Amino acid sequence: MTTRRRLSPDERRRQLLDAGAELFAAEPYDAVLMENVAERAGISRALLYRYFPNKRALFAAIYQQATKRLLADTPIDPASPVFEQLSAGLDVHFDYFAANRNTVLAANRELAGDPVIQTIVNDELAELRQRLLDASGVDGRARDMASAALTGWLLFVRVLCVEWLADGTFTRPELHAMCVGALRGALGTVPGAERFLAEADANR
Incomplete structure (x- = not known):
């Protein structure tokens, strides 16, 4: 025994x-x-x-743990091709979303008004924006433009992912392509973002 x-x-x-x-x-x-x-x-x-x-407290702790793991699994090294890392990072997130569909939908629908859950979501988006901004190589006024563009893009990706999980009206490859295309468009008018855009065009 x-x-x-x-x-x-x-x-x-x-x-x-x-x-x-x-x-x-x-x-x-x-x-x-x-x-x-x-x-x-x-x-x-x-x-x-x-x-x-x-x-709700249990769910918040679970979602907080998940976002920490996702951030740990999607580092960005400015010395390496940023676009390739971003593309891989999208796939890491898509993998988690697909495996935890109900969890992601709960955080973005049923609990969309919960301040604790939304703080977790917003903090993750802010960290992702900062990583991309630091890796973009832009500065001055262009950095402010890039920051605003990246904020809008991350919110767009969030909404798109929720639609993908909820309705399945488009495929995962189509989701990936839409996210990448939207980022190319968002940064297209930002001075100094040529390096990223050149990488993106090379991978089309």
Whole structure:
């Protein structure tokens, strides 16, 4: 007969996040109950509530963890071809979105008005914008133009991805092409963005 190892608080929290992530990915947000998460983790609901006071808090922690992993998996090295890295970064995000469709839709639809969830989303978009801006090589007034253009582009990509997940009216390759084409257009009038645009044209 074996004894179950007692988990540390950090280990327990990771276990609960993993269990919750699996359920939110598999089911729509409203279909996931806290007791389902507790059962999946093999603990009592009382213990689950000691870590997360409600379902929204659990979901927020799961989404925060996911965005951190996505950012870690999509670094941009200004010394390497920026367009190739951006294209690969889009695919990393698309992979996550496709595997966690219900989670992404919940964050962008059911919980679109939740300030905690939207702060997580906005912080990720801000970090992605800053990385692309730093890698673009533009400065001065052109940097301000590029920053505004990148902000608009990232919001466009977000909306497009949600439409892709929700309705499937276009394919993943078409989604990728639309995102890349929109960025080419957004930066097309920004002075100093020639390097990026040249890379993009070379990969058409």
